[in-house]
Amino acid sequence: MKLTDMTAVELAAAIREKKTTAVAAAQAVLDVMEEKEKRLNCYVTLDREGTLERAQEIQKKIDSGKIDSPLAGVPVALKDNLCTRGMRTTCASRILGNFVPPYSAEAVVRLETAGAVIVGKTNMDEFAMGSTTETSAYGPTKNPWNEAHVPGGSSGGSAAAVAAGECFLALGSDTGGSIRQPASFCGVVGMKPTYGTVSRYGLIAYGSSLDQIGPLCRDVTDCAAALEIIASYDDKDSTSAERKDIRFREALADDVKGMRIGIPRDYFREGLSPDVKKRVLEAAQLLAQKGAVVEEFDLRLVEYAIPAYYTIAAAEASSNLERFDGIKYGYQAQDAQGLHDMYRKTRSQGFGPEVKRRIMLGSFVLSSGYYDAYYLKALRVKALIKKAFDDAFAKYDVILAPVAPTTAPELGKSLQEPIKMYLGDIYTISVNLAGLPAISVPCGFDSLGLPVGLQLIGDGFAEKKLLRAAFSYEQARGPFKKCGEAQ
Numbered sequence: 001m002k003l004t005d006m007t008a009v010e011l012a013a014a015i016r017e018k019k020t021t022a023v024a025a026a027q028a029v030l031d032v033m034e035e036k037e038k039r040l041n042c043y044v045t046l047d048r049e050g051t052l053e054r055a056q057e058i059q060k061k062i063d064s065g066k067i068d069s070p071l072a073g074v075p076v077a078l079k080d081n082l083c084t085r086g087m088r089t090t091c092a093s094r095i096l097g098n099f100v101p102p103y104s105a106e107a108v109v110r111l112e113t114a115g116a117v118i119v120g121k122t123n124m125d126e127f128a129m130g131s132t133t134e135t136s137a138y139g140p141t142k143n144p145w146n147e148a149h150v151p152g153g154s155s156g157g158s159a160a161a162v163a164a165g166e167c168f169l170a171l172g173s174d175t176g177g178s179i180r181q182p183a184s185f186c187g188v189v190g191m192k193p194t195y196g197t198v199s200r201y202g203l204i205a206y207g208s209s210l211d212q213i214g215p216l217c218r219d220v221t222d223c224a225a226a227l228e229i230i231a232s233y234d235d236k237d238s239t240s241a242e243r244k245d246i247r248f249r250e251a252l253a254d255d256v257k258g259m260r261i262g263i264p265r266d267y268f269r270e271g272l273s274p275d276v277k278k279r280v281l282e283a284a285q286l287l288a289q290k291g292a293v294v295e296e297f298d299l300r301l302v303e304y305a306i307p308a309y310y311t312i313a314a315a316e317a318s319s320n321l322e323r324f325d326g327i328k329y330g331y332q333a334q335d336a337q338g339l340h341d342m343y344r345k346t347r348s349q350g351f352g353p354e355v356k357r358r359i360m361l362g363s364f365v366l367s368s369g370y371y372d373a374y375y376l377k378a379l380r381v382k383a384l385i386k387k388a389f390d391d392a393f394a395k396y397d398v399i400l401a402p403v404a405p406t407t408a409p410e411l412g413k414s415l416q417e418p419i420k421m422y423l424g425d426i427y428t429i430s431v432n433l434a435g436l437p438a439i440s441v442p443c444g445f446d447s448l449g450l451p452v453g454l455q456l457i458g459d460g461f462a463e464k465k466l467l468r469a470a471f472s473y474e475q476a477r478g479p480f481k482k483c484g485e486a487q
Contacts, residue, residue: 002028003020003024003025003028004028004029004032004165005165005482006168007168007217007218007219007221007222008070008071008074008076008168008169008217008218008222008225008226009070009071009221009222009225011025011073011074011168012069012070012071012072012073012074015059015062015072015073015074016062016068016072021055021059021073022055022056022058022059022062022072022073022074022115022117023052023055023056023059025055025073025074025075025117025168026051026052026054026055026075026117026119027052027055029051029075029119029165029166029167029168030048030051030052030119032164032165032166033046033166036144036164036165036166037166039142039147040141040142040144040147040160040161040164040166041123041138041139041140041141041142041157042077042122042123042141042157042158042160042161042164042166043077043120043121043122043123043157043161043166044080044088044090044092044120044121044122044123044124044136044138044157045080045087045088045090045120045121046119046120047087047118047119047120050087051075051117051118051119051120054117054118055073055075055117058072058073058115058117059073061115062115067114067115069114069115069229070114070225070228070229070249071111071114071115071116071169071225071226071229072114072115072116073115073116073117074115074116074117074168074169075116075117075119075167075168076111076116076117076118076119076167076168076169076170076171077118077119077120077121077122077157077158077161077162077166077167077169077170077171078108078118078120078121078122078158078170078171079121079122079124079155079157079158079170079171079172079173080092080121080122080123080124080157081124081127081128081173081203081204081206082104082105082107082108082121082171082173082202082203082204082213083101083103083104083105083108083202083203083204084101084104084105084108084118084121085101085102085103085104086100087100087101087118087121088100088121089101089121089204090121090137090138091124091126091127091128091204092123092124092125092126092127092135092136092137092138093126093127093137093350093351093352093355094137094331094349094350094351094352095324095330095331095346095347095350095351096204096324096329096330096331097137097330097331098330098331099329099330101202103202104202105199105201105202105203105213106199106201106202106232106234106236106237107171107198107199107202107203107213107230108171108202110229110230110232111171111229111230114229116169116229119166119167122141122155122157122158122160122161122170122172123136123138123139123140123141123156123157124136124153124154124155124156124157124158125153125154125156125178125354126351126352126354126355127204127206127317127321127355128154128155128173128175128178128206128211129154129206129317129354129355129358130153130154130354130421131152131153131154131177131178131181131414131421131422131424131425132150132151132152132153132156132409132411132414132415132421133150133151133152133153133154133155133156133157133160133182134150134153134411134412134414134415135153135352135353135354135355135415136157137352140411141156141157141160142160142411143160143185143186143408143450144160144163144164144186144483144484145163145186145187145408145449145450145451145483146408146448146449146450148410148411149185149407149408149409149410149411149450150185150408150409150410150411150414151163151182151185151186151408152181152182152183152184152185152186152404152408153178153181153182154172154173154175154178154182155170155172155173155174155178155179155182155190155216156182156185156186158170158171158172158182158216159172159179159182159183159185159186159188159190159216160182160186162186162188162216162217162218163186163187163188163483164483165483168218168222169215169216169217169218169222169226170215170216170217171213171214171215171216171226171230172190172213172214172215172216173203173206173211173212173213173214174190174192174211174212174213174214174432175206175207175210175211175212175313175432176207176210176309176313176425176428176429176432177192177403177404177425177427177428177429177431177432179191179192179214179215179216179440180192180403180428180438180439180440180453180455181403181404181424181425181428181440181453182216183216183403183440183453184403184404184407184440184442184451184452184453184455185404185407185408185450185451185453186408186451186483187442187451187453187480187481187483188216188217188218188442189216189217189218189219189220189222189223189439189440189441189442189470190214190215190216190217190223190439190440191214191215191223191227191437191438191439191440191463191466192212192214192431192432192437192438192439193212193213193214193227193231193437193463194212194241194435194436194437194460194461194462194463195209195210195212195239195241195432195435195436196212196239196240196241196435197212197227197231197241197243197246197437197461197463198212198213198214198227198230198231198232199213199232199233199234199236199237199240200212200213200237200239200240201234201236201237201240205316205320206313206316206317206320207312207313207316207317207320207432208239208316208320209239209312209316210309210312210313210316210432210433212432213230214227215227215230219474220252220439220441220467220470220471220474221249221252221471223439223467223470224248224249224251224252224467224471225248225249227246227248227463228246228247228248228249231243231246231248232246241461243461245464248463248464248467250464251463251464251465251467251468251471252467252468252471253468253471253472254471254472254475255291255468255472256287256290256291256292256468256469256472256473257290257291257292258291258292258293259287259291259292259293259397259398259465259468259469260292260293260295260395260396260397260398261284261287261288261292261293261294261295261396261397261398261399261400261469262295262296262297262299262392262395262396262398262399262400263281263284263294263295263296263297263399263400263401264296264297264298264299264302264392264399264401265296265297265298265299266298266299266300266302267299267302267401267402267427268281268402271405271423271426272402272405273405273406273407273446275407275446275447275452276402276404276405276406276407276446276452277402279443279444279445279446279452279454280400280401280402280443280452280454282443282444283400283441283443283444283454283473283477284400286473286476286477287400287469287472287473287476289476290472290476292469294400297392297395297396299388299389299392299399300388301381301384301385301388301430302426302430304381304384304385305381305385305426305429305430305433306422306423306425306426306429307378307381308378308381308382308385308433309378309425309429309430309432309433310358310361310422311361311365311374311375311377311378312375312378312379312382312433313358313362314358314359314361314362314365315362315365315366315375315378316362317355317358317359317362318358318359318361318362318363318366319362319366321351321355321359324346324347324350324351325343325346325347326342326343326346326347326350330350331346331349331350332346333345333346333348333349333350354418357418365378382433382434385430385433385434386433386434386435389430389434389436389457389459393458393459393462397458397462397465397469398456398457398458398465398466398469399456399457399458400454400455400456400457401427401455401456401457402427402452402453402454402455403427403428403440403453403454403455404424404425404427404428404453405423405424405426405427406424407446407448407450407451407452408450408451409424427455428455431457434460435460436457436458436459436460437457437458437460437461437462437463437466438455438456438457438458438466439455439456439466439467439470440453440454440455441453441454441456441470441473441474442454442480443473443477445481454473456469456470456473
């Protein structure tokens with residue numbers, strides 16, 4: 001088996017057993033980048049020399065027994081909205097094009113402490129606003145399965161890098177499906193943990209009540225191993241949850257006998273691609289054959305999720321992005337006459353069209369006279385959606401659904417119809433509004449050969465049930481074809 005065909009956990013085991021080294025793994029990834037990166041554009045920032053130096057340092061620590069983690073020596077990529085000390089962090093925006101943070105995000109620190117080798121920062125939709133990784137100031141990322149299609153977003157660079165073999169594992173952030181949707185489009189595993197499970201310290205905020213960091217991986221085992229490392233209570237993050245049991249790898253049992261799985265009828269109506277519907281229901285049948293109790297139910301309120309989400313997310317974005325004014329850090333317009341003109345020109349030149357659209361929407365719904373009509377109403381809908389999930393989880397262990405209505409669209413098409421792009425989040429955003437965990441697992445291909453993702457949703461802090469169901473499905477499905485292999 002080639003190094004680049006291994007999973008992250010398999011690679012770390014091979015390094016521990018001295019069958020290979022962290023340096024060899026890093027070099028293998030750099031070789032793949034040399035071959036593919038100019039076409040795919042998965043990264044905003046690459047650190048080739050630093051990667052090999054870090055790999056050498058980690059190898060010494062592994063050899064001396066100072067590090068013994070399931071990801072020691074593994075080349076890992078980071079979405080470019082996670083702060084990295086001494087390495088440029090841009091959020092794929094011109095306004096942060098020269099920003100080098102003085103500290104690293106807590107999730108990054110935990111990965112580095114565990115011996116992961118950071119190779120670079122992946123491309124994304126600007127400030128995580130988008131579903132295709134086409135709003136990036138550094139150009140779009142392409143889907144490695146078919147370069148005429150998008151990889152999804154906003155963590156598209158991370159998903160594409162994992163699928164293409166340009167890293168073994170990556171971190172992304174999920175505000176309304178931004179880990180799960182690109183994972184689905186790129187044929188990898190992506191998980192959004194329960195809100196508060198992973199510290200948001202050092203994650204440049206889009207929607208603070210919705211954002212959550214999570215892993216994009218080659219299989220469910222990698223996902224559990226990564227989540228164990230990055231999950232932690234952090235007093236630097238006021239929304240961090242103190243959890244006693246985060247040994248997620250213990251959940252990796254091939255056993256769903258008696259597990260109650262609900263399929264929401266509302267998710268399988270008009271607008272869902274026949275190919276996606278077929279693959280997802282085939283996955284449900286596999287779980288039923290393994291002893292799970294699978295039945296349909298009504299989850300209601302689905303039609304209200306998108307307006308509620310975009311109202312809340314845009315309002316929070318409007319507040320969070322206020323700090324980017326050209327004074328404190330980042331880009332500053334040079335042709336301004338006076339302070340207010342400098343603010344206006346810096347933001348006009350520094351932000352892209354999608355970011356400006358969402359800032360304006362957020363400022364509008366927070367303005368006097370509209371706050372009650374839009375923002376407070378959206379918060380009430382959010383509470384109703386959470387209650388609908390609570391009622392569902394009183395009966396079911398896991399909810400099974402599609403990740404997106406279609407497979408990856410063609411490059412350029414989504415930006416022409418922003419509303420259609422927003423509607424593509426219909427199956428993912430409710431999870432963020434309710435603060436729940438969810439995972440995307442590849443479950444087949446459409447008629448064009450593009451990957452389809454299965455979404456499994458769990459109750460709050462029920463990641464172990466979710467991982468057990470995902471692992472059991474993965475075992476029943478068998479090995480998933482790697483990107484580039486003949487179908």
